[in-house]
Structures are given as C-alpha cells and as structure tokens.
Amino acid sequence: MSTKFTKETYLYWYELMQLIRQFELKAEEMYKMAGKIRGFFHAYVGQEAIAAGCMTATRHEDPFITAYRDHGWALAKGTSANACMAELYGKATGCAKGKGGSMHFFDVKNHFYGGHGIVGAQIGTGAGLAFAEKYMGTDNVVLAFFGDGAARQGMLHEVFNLAMLWKLPVIFICENNNYAMGTSVHRTSNVIDIYKLADAYEMPADMIDGMSPEAVHDGVARAVKRAREGGGPTLLEMKTYRYKGHSVSDPQKYRTKEEVEEYKNQDPLVQVSRTILKNQFATEAELQAIDAKIDAIVQESVRFAEESPWPDDSEVLKDVYIDQNYPFITD
Numbered sequence: 001m002s003t004k005f006t007k008e009t010y011l012y013w014y015e016l017m018q019l020i021r022q023f024e025l026k027a028e029e030m031y032k033m034a035g036k037i038r039g040f041f042h043a044y045v046g047q048e049a050i051a052a053g054c055m056t057a058t059r060h061e062d063p064f065i066t067a068y069r070d071h072g073w074a075l076a077k078g079t080s081a082n083a084c085m086a087e088l089y090g091k092a093t094g095c096a097k098g099k100g101g102s103m104h105f106f107d108v109k110n111h112f113y114g115g116h117g118i119v120g121a122q123i124g125t126g127a128g129l130a131f132a133e134k135y136m137g138t139d140n141v142v143l144a145f146f147g148d149g150a151a152r153q154g155m156l157h158e159v160f161n162l163a164m165l166w167k168l169p170v171i172f173i174c175e176n177n178n179y180a181m182g183t184s185v186h187r188t189s190n191v192i193d194i195y196k197l198a199d200a201y202e203m204p205a206d207m208i209d210g211m212s213p214e215a216v217h218d219g220v221a222r223a224v225k226r227a228r229e230g231g232g233p234t235l236l237e238m239k240t241y242r243y244k245g246h247s248v249s250d251p252q253k254y255r256t257k258e259e260v261e262e263y264k265n266q267d268p269l270v271q272v273s274r275t276i277l278k279n280q281f282a283t284e285a286e287l288q289a290i291d292a293k294i295d296a297i298v299q300e301s302v303r304f305a306e307e308s309p310w311p312d313d314s315e316v317l318k319d320v321y322i323d324q325n326y327p328f329i330t331d
Contacts (some may be wrong), residue, residue, distance in 0.1 A: 005214060007281040009056055013213045014272050014287065016055065017048035018294045020072040021269060023081055024244075026298045027071065027088055031248055036305075037088045040117075041102045044072030046243035049268035050175055051076040053216025054143060057224055063111045063133070065126045066145040068103035069175075069242075070115040073145070078110040085301035091308035098311045099319065120146060120153030123172065127159045130170035130233075141227040142170040143220075149180025151194045160235075164201045167232035171223045174235070175210065177242045182254040195237035203235055210238030211266045241266075 024043045031037040044051070051072050054064075066073050074084055079095050087094025088102055096106045096115075105115040113129060116122040126144025133140045150156070151174055163170055174194050178185060185192050198205035204226065209215040216238065223234035241263040245252045276282050282290075 013052040042069040043244040049213045052213040057220035065113040074105040077112040079107045081301035082304040085305040089305040092311040093308040120150035120155045130168040148176040163233045169227040198235040205235040210240030
C-alpha cells in the first residue's frame with residue numbers, strides 16, 4: 001500500500017489523536033467518577049481527525065478559534081496537557097488561570113483564541129482575527145470552527161457577507177457531527193448540506209470526510225493556499241461524529257447504540273494505525289510505546305492539576321476588560 005503522506009506525518013497524526021482521545025477520556029473520568037471537575041464538559045472523542053489534518057495543513061502562527069468543545073484544539077495547538085487539565089480543575093496554573101474552565105480555554109502564545117460559550121459567536125470573532133491579520137499585512141490564515149447548530153445563527157450570514165466582500169483570510173470550518181446538542185440536522189433546516197450556505201455569497205466551499213486526517217489535510221491545504229494568496233475565505237463542512245454525548249449530562253436518547261457503533265467502525269485512530277502498520281511506518285510494539293508515552297503525559301496532567309493551587313482571591317477582578325471612561329461605572 002502506498003500513500004502520499006510521509007511516515008512522520010502519520011506518526012504525528014497518531015500521537016496527536018491519541019493524546020486528545022486519552023486526555024478527554026481521563027478528564028471525563030475525573031469529572032464523573034472523582035468529582036474533580038465541575039460545570040460543563042464537552043468531549044472531542046471521535047472528531048480527532050479534524051484536529052490532526054488541520055494541524056499539518058497550517059502553520060503554528062495561524063490563529064485558531066472554536067466553540068466550547070475546545071480541549072482537543074488547545075492540545076493540538078500546543079497547550080500542554082498540564083495546563084489543560086489544571087484549567088478543567090479551575091486551578092491557577094490552568095491555561096486561563098483557572099477562570100475559564102472547560103468551555104473557555106485560551107492560549108495566546110500558541111495562537112489559540114478560545115473556547116467560546118455563546119453559540120456562533122466565534123464565527124464573528126474569527127473574522128475579526130482575520131481582519132486584524134490582513135490589516136497588519138501578515139499572510140496568516142485564521143481557522144474558525146463551529147458546530148452544525150451554530151450554522152443556523154444569523155451571525156454566520158452577516159460574517160460571510162463581509163468576509164467575502166473584504167476577502168478576509170479565514171477558513172470557516174463546520175464540524176458537522178450530525179446533532180446540534182440532540183437535534184438532527186435534518187430537523188433544523190431544509191438545507192442539510194451546510195457547505196451550500198456559502199453559495200449565497202459566492203464563497204468557495206466543499207464537503208470533507210472529517211473522519212479522515214488525509215481528507216481534512218487536503219481540503220484545508222487548498223483553502224489555506226487560496227487565503228494566503230489573497231483569495232479570501234472558504235467554508236468547509238467536515239462530516240464527523242462524536243462518540244460521547246453533547247456534554248457529560250447528555251442521556252443521548254436521540255440516537256441508537258447501533259448508530260454510534262457504525263461510526264466507531266470509521267474511528268480515525270484505528271484507520272491511521274492500520275495505515276501505519278500496512279506501510280511498515282511502525283510496528284505494533286512501537287505504537288504501543290506511543291500509547292504508553294501518552295498515558296504517562298495524561299496521568300502527569302492529573303497529578304499536576306491535583307497539586308496546583310487555587311487562584312488567589314486577588315485574581316477575581318483581574319483580566320476583566322473595563323473602560324474607565326464608561327459613564328456608568330461607580331465605585
């Protein structure tokens with residue numbers, strides 16, 4: 001079997017996807033079994049191929065922004081597992097100083113701009129990031145991720161209009177995992193192929209197999225090239241699937257166990273590991289060594305979070321934007 005991607009790329013994909021998968025599973029365990037994590041929690045399990053393919057098709061300095069299913073994206077962009085787990089715990093050593101929690105990861109150093117809890121808000125903010133990059137004269141490209149539910153927000157249409165008008169260097173990526181919380185795409189709109197929403201603005205668009213890092217890489221690479229050359233935005237609909245519920249409190253009564261198992265047969269981790277073995281990029285023992293390495297990283301992140309301090313009370317009003325000239329502020 002031959003492939004156009006290198007051994008190094010496949011091993012990178014495997015290790016990254018395994019890191020995201022094992023981190024999410026351990027974090028969910030600490031939420032449910034140990035009660036160490038509070039608030040909302042949305043796992044990325046099943047969607048890892050999108051993160052893998054996007055990373056190899058972009059540069060580190062390309063800004064990423066997403067919604068509240070953000071742990072996997074932070075890890076992909078380079079935020080340490082320690083800082084991610086500590087943030088879930090609400091500890092001062094977290095990537096947002098323990099103030100953001102699961103839904104509001106943030107890491108400027110690694111060009112990751114959240115983690116946003118308001119559905120669809122990151123679509124507009126992502127376009128704003130792209131406007132800034134164009135204004136500053138860089139050739140960086142912004143990747144703005146959102147779910148199929150957010151595709152029904154009015155924000156999307158306003159942003160698409162201006163992004164095309166101004167030819168902003170942004171790729172809008174819809175991670176379509178079939179259910180907006182628990183509502184099927186087929187029940188929310190007559191337009192079930194979300195990428196077709198771009199047609200109204202003459203925006204280039206495509207549907208991508210989001211369970212394949214190869215397909216994701218190719219689709220994103222084409223869009224990135226267009227944006228870097230001044231061609232403006234692209235809408236990519238990534239067809240994917242989450243194996244877990246919308247959040248940890250989701251009873252998942254809207255889908256069958258058989259449907260979930262059917263998608264698990266397309267598991268990107270399994271597919272990539274098979275390709276690695278068939279091409280003799282690594283042995284079974286070498287893949288097991290990667291698994292053990294990832295397990296150690298995840299276990300260490302739990303120890304780090306457990307032993308980290310809580311934020312000091314003096315931090316409560318820090319990092320909050322205040323306009324001193326706002327006329328209604330009182331002491």
